[in-house]
Amino acid sequence: MTSDATEGRGPVRDGQPAAAVNELSPIVNELALVVATVNGTGSQTANLALLRSFFAMGIPVHGKNIFPSNIQGLPTWYHIRVDAAGHVARREPSFLVAYNQQTIDADLRALPAGGVAVVNADLAPSVRRDDLVTYEVPVKDLLRVTEQKGKLRDYAANMTYVGVLAHLLDVPLATVEESLAIHFGRRQKLVDANMVVIRASFEWARASLEKRDPYRVEPMRATDGLILMTGNEAGALGSVFGGVSVAAWYPITPSTSFIDALRDFLPELRRTESGEPTYTVIQSEDELAAIGMVLGAGFAGARALTATSGPGISLMAEFAGLGYYAEVPGVIWDIQRVGPSTGLPTRTGQGDLGFVYTLGHGDTKHVVLFPSSIEECFEFGWRSLDLADELQTPVFVLSDLDLGMNNWMGKPFEYPDRPLRRGKVLSADDVEAHGFARYVDVDGDGVTYRTLPGNRHRASAYFARGTGHNAQAVYSERSEDWVDNTERLARKFETVRAAMPASVVDVVAGASVGVIAFGTTRYAIEEARDRMAGRGERFSSLRLRALPLPDDVRAFIEAHERVVVVEMNRDAQLTGIIRAEYPGLAPRIEAVAYLDGMPFTADFIEERLAPYVRIAAEVA
Amino acid sequence: MDRARTILSNAAGLSKAEYGGTPSTLCVGCGHNSIANQIIQVAFELALKPHEILKLSGIGCSSKSPAYFLGMSHGFNALHGRMAAVGTGALVGNHTLRAIGVSGDGDTGSIGMGGFKHLLRRNVRMVYLVENNGVYGLTKGQFSATADEGLDLKYAGHNELPAIDLCLEAIAAGCGFVARSFAGDAKQVRELLKAALSHRGTAFLDIISPCVAFNNDDVSPKSYAYGRDHEQPLQELGWVPVAEEIVIDESDPGELTVVPLHDGSRLKLRRLESDFDPRDRDASVARLLRATRDEEFITGLIHYDPTRPSFAEAAHLGDVPLASLPDERLRPPPDALERVMLRYR
Numbered sequence: 001m002t003s004d005a006t007e008g009r010g011p012v013r014d015g016q017p018a019a020a021v022n023e024l025s026p027i028v029n030e031l032a033l034v035v036a037t038v039n040g041t042g043s044q045t046a047n048l049a050l051l052r053s054f055f056a057m058g059i060p061v062h063g064k065n066i067f068p069s070n071i072q073g074l075p076t077w078y079h080i081r082v083d084a085a086g087h088v089a090r091r092e093p094s095f096l097v098a099y100n101q102q103t104i105d106a107d108l109r110a111l112p113a114g115g116v117a118v119v120n121a122d123l124a125p126s127v128r129r130d131d132l133v134t135y136e137v138p139v140k141d142l143l144r145v146t147e148q149k150g151k152l153r154d155y156a157a158n159m160t161y162v163g164v165l166a167h168l169l170d171v172p173l174a175t176v177e178e179s180l181a182i183h184f185g186r187r188q189k190l191v192d193a194n195m196v197v198i199r200a201s202f203e204w205a206r207a208s209l210e211k212r213d214p215y216r217v218e219p220m221r222a223t224d225g226l227i228l229m230t231g232n233e234a235g236a237l238g239s240v241f242g243g244v245s246v247a248a249w250y251p252i253t254p255s256t257s258f259i260d261a262l263r264d265f266l267p268e269l270r271r272t273e274s275g276e277p278t279y280t281v282i283q284s285e286d287e288l289a290a291i292g293m294v295l296g297a298g299f300a301g302a303r304a305l306t307a308t309s310g311p312g313i314s315l316m317a318e319f320a321g322l323g324y325y326a327e328v329p330g331v332i333w334d335i336q337r338v339g340p341s342t343g344l345p346t347r348t349g350q351g352d353l354g355f356v357y358t359l360g361h362g363d364t365k366h367v368v369l370f371p372s373s374i375e376e377c378f379e380f381g382w383r384s385l386d387l388a389d390e391l392q393t394p395v396f397v398l399s400d401l402d403l404g405m406n407n408w409m410g411k412p413f414e415y416p417d418r419p420l421r422r423g424k425v426l427s428a429d430d431v432e433a434h435g436f437a438r439y440v441d442v443d444g445d446g447v448t449y450r451t452l453p454g455n456r457h458r459a460s461a462y463f464a465r466g467t468g469h470n471a472q473a474v475y476s477e478r479s480e481d482w483v484d485n486t487e488r489l490a491r492k493f494e495t496v497r498a499a500m501p502a503s504v505v506d507v508v509a510g511a512s513v514g515v516i517a518f519g520t521t522r523y524a525i526e527e528a529r530d531r532m533a534g535r536g537e538r539f540s541s542l543r544l545r546a547l548p549l550p551d552d553v554r555a556f557i558e559a560h561e562r563v564v565v566v567e568m569n570r571d572a573q574l575t576g577i578i579r580a581e582y583p584g585l586a587p588r589i590e591a592v593a594y595l596d597g598m599p600f601t602a603d604f605i606e607e608r609l610a611p612y613v614r615i616a617a618e619v620a
Numbered sequence: 621m622d623r624a625r626t627i628l629s630n631a632a633g634l635s636k637a638e639y640g641g642t643p644s645t646l647c648v649g650c651g652h653n654s655i656a657n658q659i660i661q662v663a664f665e666l667a668l669k670p671h672e673i674l675k676l677s678g679i680g681c682s683s684k685s686p687a688y689f690l691g692m693s694h695g696f697n698a699l700h701g702r703m704a705a706v707g708t709g710a711l712v713g714n715h716t717l718r719a720i721g722v723s724g725d726g727d728t729g730s731i732g733m734g735g736f737k738h739l740l741r742r743n744v745r746m747v748y749l750v751e752n753n754g755v756y757g758l759t760k761g762q763f764s765a766t767a768d769e770g771l772d773l774k775y776a777g778h779n780e781l782p783a784i785d786l787c788l789e790a791i792a793a794g795c796g797f798v799a800r801s802f803a804g805d806a807k808q809v810r811e812l813l814k815a816a817l818s819h820r821g822t823a824f825l826d827i828i829s830p831c832v833a834f835n836n837d838d839v840s841p842k843s844y845a846y847g848r849d850h851e852q853p854l855q856e857l858g859w860v861p862v863a864e865e866i867v868i869d870e871s872d873p874g875e876l877t878v879v880p881l882h883d884g885s886r887l888k889l890r891r892l893e894s895d896f897d898p899r900d901r902d903a904s905v906a907r908l909l910r911a912t913r914d915e916e917f918i919t920g921l922i923h924y925d926p927t928r929p930s931f932a933e934a935a936h937l938g939d940v941p942l943a944s945l946p947d948e949r950l951r952p953p954p955d956a957l958e959r960v961m962l963r964y965r
Contacts, residue, residue: 013818227964243950245942246712265960271953276938278949280712285738289705292698292735296709299696300674300717301943303950304709318699326696354837382951412961415954420947452943453694454714456671461677463687464695475687 005160013523022412027214029059029084031169034093035161036100036107040072042155043099045183045194046162047078048275051407052601053171054082055257057226058220062088064406064599068343069253074582082217083428087530088408089523090599095215097161098123099139108132108578116213118164133213137164137201145200148193156197163201168209172212173202175477179570188317205585208435211376227374227412231403232307234374235333236261237413238381239305241267244331248293255335258307260374287312291319294330296322298465300377301452302426303385305331309401311341312353313359320394321360322466325489327439329388329423333397337402338597347597348401350519354397354573357547365493367395369501370518371403374410376545382416383501391421391447391496400568402599424449428457438473439485446492493548505556507540514540514560515609516553518574520599521566527602528609537613539564545572557585564612566592568600606616631667639663639670641691644686649702651803651844652682652722652751652831656689658809659720663690666814674710674717679731680725681758682829685810690720701732704739708931711744714941715932717818726756729765729784736786743821745930747813750824751803753831754842760836768841784965788908790824791901791923797823798904802847803830811887814859815921818945820882821930821941827915828917832943841917854896854907854920857887882926889921895944896908898924 022231035050037043047063054061062081068074081091094115098104105127110119115132120137139160148156166176177195184190236258239247249259263281270278290306297304308316313334323330336352338344360365369384371377380397388395395602424450426436436459439448453458462473469485470476507514522543531543540555557563557578563585565575572591579586590609594600629635639660663673668690671874675695677683683703686695698706703721711719726751728736739748754767761775765784772778780814790798797819799812807825816823830836830844838845855877860866877889877897889898896907904923911918940949 029813049682077953225965228963229964237957241957243945243947245945245950246709269956269960270950272938272949274938277936278933278942278945280711280937280942282708282742284705285734288702289708289735289738292702292705293709293712296696296698296706296711297713297942298709300710300713300941302713302941304713319702322699413957417953417955420951451694452714453674453710454671454719454941454944455694458670458692461670461692461694463695463697466699467697475645475684543901 026216027215029082029217029220031080031082031095031215031217032093033080033082033095033097034107035078035080036079036096036103037076037158038100038102039070040075041080041158043076043158045155047080047175048183049179050165051080051161052182052228054080054105054217055223055409056175056179057171057217058223058397059084059217059410060086061613062408064090064402066598067346069342072370074529075100084220085530086222086224087523087527087602088529090601092603094600097165098125099161116215118161118168135164135209137161138291139141142197142201142204143146145199146193147199159194159197160201161405163198163454164205164209166198167202168211168213168215169204170218172197194490219306223409225412226406226409228409229374230257230333230405230407231371231374231377231399232405233259233261234377234410234510235267235371235381235397235399235404238378239331239385242382242385243303244305244385245279245302246282246293246297247279247306248284248290248304249306250284250287250308252309252312254337255307255309255312255403257331257405258335259335287315288319291316291323291330291332294332295319295323295328295553298329298388299453303389305333305385307333307335309335309337310339310343313352313356314340317359318361320366321362321364323363323394324360324366325362325466326464327392327450328394328464329382329392330394331397332394333399335362336398336400338595344597348399348520348568348599349595350400350521350568350594350599351570351573353398353567353569354571356398356575357577363574365548366543367391367393367496367500369395369397370545371397371399372519372522372543373403374395374408375413378413379402386421387499387529389420391492391499392423392450393496398519400520414589423447426451426455428455430454430458431457431460433514436460437471439469439471439488441488441491445495446488446490447495453469478536497548497550500550502550503545503552503556504543505541505552507556508538511538511540511620512561513612514542514556516542516544516556516563516564516574516578518544521568524600525566526600528605530611531602531606532613537610537617539609539613547577547617549578553578554582556583557582557589560588562588562590562612562616564590564592564609566605569593569595630664632669634667634670636660636664638692639690641686644688646681647832649829649832650681651753651827652685653688654803654806655749655751655809655827655829656685658806658813659689662810662813662817666817667793668683668718672716672799674719676703676707676710676719676721676746678723678727678758680724681725682722683727685751685941686720693763700858701727701730702735703727704735705730707746708739708742708744709753711746713936713943716743716941718908720749721746722749722751724753725750729786733776733789737789737793739740740790740795740822740824742931743794743796743928743934745821745932747816748822748877749830750826751784752826752842753829753835754840755814755831757831757834757836769856771840773835785908786826787824787922790906791904791905791908794928795822795824795923796820796928798924799824800826800828800919802828802851802917802919804844804847805851805853805919808853808857811857811859812921814858815881815887818859818883818885820926821916821928830946837916841915847917850917852916853919854898854918854922856890856892856895857920860888874903879924887921898922
């Protein structure tokens with residue numbers, strides 16, 4: 001219940017326990033926490049300290065920063081999901097830290113009955129909820145222990161809830177301290193300054209608060225050997241191990257942290273013995289220039305990437321078409337956000353898919369990879385650079401804000417299992433031995449041989465262009481040359497298809513419903529699948545990892561009477577692509593397509609999928 | 621005789637014909653063809669190695685022309701207004717290449733102005749030519765942003781807007797080699813090209829190159845006739861190779877200045893305007909503004925400043941191009957990954 005009726009009854013008061021809560025058995029290692037603070041007050045440090053503490057305790061955890069497009073002053077919410085079973089999808093929170101005057105009423109109202117609120121006692125909510133367990137924290141009083149002034153005092157204020165939660169949930173202070181040390185890169189002075197407040201708050205809570213809620217955590221071993229990282233960091237690291245040597249970019253949320261990570265990793269990992277960098281990062285004047293630089297570098301033979309989001313992708317359209325047609329390698333990471341122009345710049349979605357897949361004018365089809373985890377961000381980081389060189393075409397990696405900017409658990413990354421693949425590049429000796437014509441399909445796979453500028457052979461040069469050209473790369477307006485070229489590119493697309501990473505398929509015996517999804521929707525789908533399976537409502541699933549559609553997609557659709565494609569956009573873009581690819585199978589394909597800027601919850605997926613699964617069960 | 625001429629080869633072992641490209645498809649008499657021929661001549665005289673040269677262009681009549689010279693050099697015909705971005709990327713990918721980029725006044729002065737200025741700001745090592753005719757040729761004669769104010773053309777009508785002076789823009793953007801020339805002054809074009817190829821960063825050449833189809837009436841400041849009658853060279857220029865001694869001919873008019881270039885060659889400037897020194901940036905700007913005000917067609921080296929490092933120098937790129945780095949330089953070893961992983965546990 002959200003109880004508008006309880007509004008206006010005065011402030012929430014400590015010591016008013018909700019009925020019957022005490023009788024509940026403890027809920028251990030299962031917590032959906034939201035911390036409501038003001039953007040720009042340093043709450044991220046406090047939140048990450050909590051997140052890392054749970055992780056260090058061995059409990060599966062995930063954090064989502066739901067933040068405004070603002071540097072300072074607007075409300076921000078940090079969601080932490082602790083789940084012994086390992087589910088990390090977004091979940092509607094039942095435990096609130098209310099430290100923002102502006103949103104405190106709405107935040108309190110949003111809690112379900114029986115929920116818990118840790119409230120900054122200096123704030124004045126007008127909402128009163130008798131059905132919540134409320135703890136009031138005298139933040140101002142607790143801050144007397146610190147000598148911090150001004151902005152630093154604001155930062156320290158957020159440490160009070162860390163101390164209080166550590167007490168309420170049973171997080172050892174030593175664990176919190178170690179987490180802060182990691183966060184601050186072992187700068188002990190900063191750690192100490194924050195620990196003073198955390199310890200004082202912890203002690204105050206122990207002395208003053210009666211535990212009246214059922215939530216607590218206890219150590220387990222589920223995160224042994226795992227890492228905690230953001231998708232953007234993982235993608236950047238993968239690119240470093242993929243040999244990226246030119247990165248050109250224009251700042252845009254939520255892709256900026258990808259390049260930030262790249263600029264952190266490169267100086268450490270990519271210098272020669274004499275200290276020379278084996279890379280260049282260029283902040284370009286706009287996204288047109290960013291992809292232009294990537295293609296220029298790719299033409300010259302360097303491994304190049306850019307990272308952007310939807311609005312930047314729009315500006316890259318003309319170059320993407322040129323890259324496809326002139327057959328120039330390059331990698332473009334699209335960390336998707338919501339909408340055109342500014343849209344919802346700090347919210348997540350999967351709305352760029354249709355646009356990216358055919359980006360460019362004329363007939364254009366691109367390679368698009370869909371990472372869904374930090375492990376896949378790393379893998380696609382290096383693999384995308386190989387694919388671009390092997391297939392001589394722009395390769396898009398479609399991530400999203402949720403994956404890119406939030407911290408996710410994952411296994412330590414596997415070192416690439418094969419050497420770099422540079423594709424069909426001819427040396428001067430190769431040209432001497434075999435001759436060279438840039439667009440002649442020697443191998444019949446549509447992928448032709450190229451030479452790089454600097455090749456000393458007199459027959460190695462060619463003029464790359466988007467204008468009509470014949471197989472010798474010479475300007476041509478002949479219809480036959482155009483058709484030859486574009487038909488070869490269509491053949492090349494089938495080579496591309498065969499090179500795509502296979503889908504992750506889970507066919508459940510007897511299930512007549514199959515679910516197709518890509519990217520980060522997997523977490524809500526997997527949780528819903530487990531829940532529904534408990535009731536005997538089963539469905540198969542296929543997680544697509546690339547376009548063009550690998551052949552496993554057709555087999556999956558054929559094996560199910562009803563296929564539901566789940567995606568975070570309004571217009572069911574992937575559904576449309578799949579229906580167009582398999583028109584004969586189109587009648588059995590349905591869509592669950594929805595976008596509000598927030599990651600899906602298992603509740604939402606369950607509600608949307610259950611009717612299909614039940615109908616199928618009844619028919620059976 | 622003819623046969624003897626074609627087999628004459630330079631220090632690179634190449635004949636002049638081997639620096640040629642495919643036959644031009646531009647109009648007969650187009651200034652761009654003349655410039656392409658000067659590029660061929662210069663490349664031959666300097667004995668450039670074709671594999672060390674990269675050709676670049678955007679879109680337009682001018683941008684077609686790299687197909688018509690240095691057929692043994694790689695080239696990239698980019699998008700309209702995007703030569704700068706592609707060139708920047710290519711020259712970061714392989715900074716040992718010397719680039720000759722050919723753009724037009726529409727390609728650079730309108731759609732590509734942003735990229736142009738940022739290329740200059742970065743000082744990417746490249747010879748950036750604008751074949752400037754004041755009109756859009758391929759779309760049949762619309763005014764470009766460099767069209768002269770008050771000009772009347774049959775198709776485009778009356779031009780109300782002031783011309784953008786690309787040399788002024790280049791100086792403002794920090795370019796250290798800014799010159800203007802005239803397609804009808806082949807010798808000056810050649811000497812400037814040679815000096816430009818010796819420059820450390822971006823060398824910008826704004827070459828008035830008449831469009832015989834749409835902007836060559838004698839009254840037009842971008843016509844052959846006007847150029848021949850009004851060209852006012854600031855200097856007599858002579859590029860001197862690294863090893864060659866400079867011979868001073870006392871009978872030459874004007875004051876002689878010898879400007880050392882980045883690769884060890886030099887540019888002899890015999891000043892025809894004794895008070896103008898292109899190394900003085902303020903003077904360069906003032907001279908351009910005065911030329912606009914007084915409707916003077918000045919040519920020659922307008923600004924020169926070799927002090928800023930090139931983009932590749934600023935990026936501390938080593939001897940080996942990024943494109944040629946061996947795999948072990950590109951992929952860190954397994955223990956490097958393990959080390960990073962430990963930090964995220």
